[in-house]
Amino acid sequence: DAGVTQSPTHLIKTRGQQVTLRCSPKSGHDTVSWYQQALGQGPQFIFQYYEEEERQRGNFPDRFSGHQFPNYSSELNVNALLLGDSALYLCASTISGGETQYFGPGTRLLVL
């Protein structure tokens, strides 16, 4: 049983560019959350998707947007990249009503 997968593993972009990160949840999971983990910090909640809709959002600007597809996979889009967007972006999945969130290995984004 494959766990949460994310792609790409690493990405380098320049300021002002746009980026799309992808996540496939664990089999049977229907809820996907995205987190940003800056170096040396704990993950910060960006938003959560369920039934193809954004259900909750953390304290992140509108430059951060997302999408969930009918197969429950998800994308995170970041527009107008800033140097401060450099971080590890983590995807976590769970079953709606379940407690445990399972994290993927993350995508390391570097903005130059």
Added chain:
Amino acid sequence: QQQVKQSPQSLIVQKGGISIINCAYENTAFDYFPWYQQFPGKGPALLIAIRPDVSEKKEGRFTISFNKSAKQFSLHIMDSQPGDSATYFCAASISNDYKLSFGAGTTVTVRA
């Protein structure tokens, strides 16, 4: 503002020793408190979790102690092994909310 405060930032313990990590929270609506373990280059993995209706939970060498009145909880790693060297994060959430609020993390180094 950071809803979960974690200490210490790092600790070094000898093989066979006890590692203790402490966390405090402010939001009394939190009712689910997981601990995650993260190795370099990997996503966080759930280690153990507790709800406030119990004061202690043990799984193998890992024990969570919970003090509801003080709004504090801690992780004890007994008989620490070199393979336990990792960063540990405490977190908190509200049931069916799925939004995890993480502490800043504690890097544990176990010396052989």
